[in-house]
Amino acid sequence: MEARAVGKYIRVSPQKARLVADVVRGMAVDQAITTLKFMPKKAAAILRQVIESAVANATQNDQVDVDNLFVKKIFIDGGPSLKRIRPRAMGRATGIIKRTSHVTVVLDEN
Numbered sequence: 001m002e003a004r005a006v007g008k009y010i011r012v013s014p015q016k017a018r019l020v021a022d023v024v025r026g027m028a029v030d031q032a033i034t035t036l037k038f039m040p041k042k043a044a045a046i047l048r049q050v051i052e053s054a055v056a057n058a059t060q061n062d063q064v065d066v067d068n069l070f071v072k073k074i075f076i077d078g079g080p081s082l083k084r085i086r087p088r089a090m091g092r093a094t095g096i097i098k099r100t101s102h103v104t105v106v107l108d109e110n
Helices: 014-024 029-037 042-059
Strands: 003-010 069-078 082-087 093-098 101-109
Touching: 003 042, 014 029, 014 042, 014 069, 014 101, 029 042, 029 069, 042 069, 042 101
Parallel strands: none
Antiparallel strands: 003 101, 069 101, 082 093
């Protein structure tokens, strides 16, 4: 039985979040949460929250054994980008793109 959770409009670049997601893909849930807790990346705390939300969703189903859950799928899609302007030298301006992410986690039993 699968359980999933989605985090939307997260203010982290998808490219940076995918680096963290590749580490925990396929891990057992308790091992993944422990790994993310000690990882010094902003995306690690966000992914840990989404994984914990998926575990909470799985506990709502009586047929699921929470101790046997593992991260079956985890993928990061790009969300809408925030466009900002930064002043530069000699009266010019440069565009800044602040990217957002949609994080999807799917857990399954062994």
